Amino acid sequence: MERIELHYPATEQRAQKALAGVVGSGDLEAMFIPHQEKTLTVIIKTSVDGSKIRWENIFKRFALLHALPMGQLEINDFAATPGVAKLRIEQVFEEANHAK
Numbered sequence: 874m875e876r877i878e879l880h881y882p883a884t885e886q887r888a889q890k891a892l893a894g895v896v897g898s899g900d901l902e903a904m905f906i907p908h909q910e911k912t913l914t915v916i917i918k919t920s921v922d923g924s925k926i927r928w929e930n931i932f933k934r935f936a937l938l939h940a941l942p943m944g945q946l947e948i949n950d951f952a953a954t955p956g957v958a959k960l961r962i963e964q965v966f967e968e969a970n971h972a973k
Contacts, residue, residue: 875922879932883913883941891968894961901953903965907944919950931958942966 887907896902917928935941946965950958 877917879915881913883943885940885942887942887969893964896949902949903961904947913941917948
């Protein structure tokens with residue numbers, strides 16, 4: 874297991890906490906907790922050792938296409954593909970924007 878922590882400037886506010894995905898299915902679980910600081914802190918726990926560069930590239934590309942929300946994103950990864958990772962990140966941010 875590897876633990877990766879990344880920090881990015883963020884500008885978007887989200888309404889609520891949110892959860893997307895299921896880690897036990899060989900997938901990825903993403904949990905988002907909003908806050909008021911202008912940063913997005915990403916904490917990744919992954920079964921794939923040596924994957925920091927892959928995760929940095931996922932978020933670099935994501936940030937080119939989307940404004941990042943202010944908060945903490947916790948990811949529990951069980952060898953999800955980059956496409957699944959992007960999908961779950963999009964889902965959790967969307968859910969946090971519309972949760973009541």
